[in-house]
Amino acid sequence: DAGVTQSPTHLIKTRGQHVTLRCSPISGHKSVSWYQQVLGQGPQFIFQYYEKEERGRGNFPDRFSARQFPNYSSELNVNALLLGDSALYLCASSLGAPGLAVQETQYFGPGTRLLVL
């Protein structure tokens, strides 16, 4: 079975540009979350989507946006890139909806390494 897939694997952009990162969840998973992992730190939560609706947002500026498609894949968009946006962007998928009594495990993809010059 395919795990979480992300594309592209690596990306180089310059300051002020826009970037779109893509994620396909594990088959049957309806929830997708995005994380930013700066080198040497733990992942920081950006967004969570379930059934095409945003269900959670971390402490990131409005330059960051995302959406989820009917097939549950997702895109993360970052506008007006800054040097500080250089990081590994991780997508994680899970089965169910927020607020479930039983915790749903998140499974991470390999990430997209973004370098902003």
Added chain:
Amino acid sequence: QQQVKQSPQSLIVQKGGISIINCAYENTAFDYFPWYQQFPGKGPALLIAIRPDVSEKKEGRFTISFNKSAKQFSLHIMDSQPGDSATYFCAASYGQNFVFGPGTRLSVLP
């Protein structure tokens, strides 16, 4: 209150030794505590997880100890191997809200 603290920042262990990583949290709403293993250039992979209704969970060489009253939990890696060399992250969550610790870089010497 959303922060998860993790120590040590780095750890060097001889092959066959025990690796111990500790985490602490403040938010009592957290109800799920996973540990992730991450190799360079890869995404984190779930290693083992525990819920607060048990004090210990063991899977192979990996054990989580959980102290609800102290709001602390730890990962023990028995018989550590060079292949265990990686960065380990603890996390705490409620619902889909995951908060990660800053990570521990483990090096197991042959």
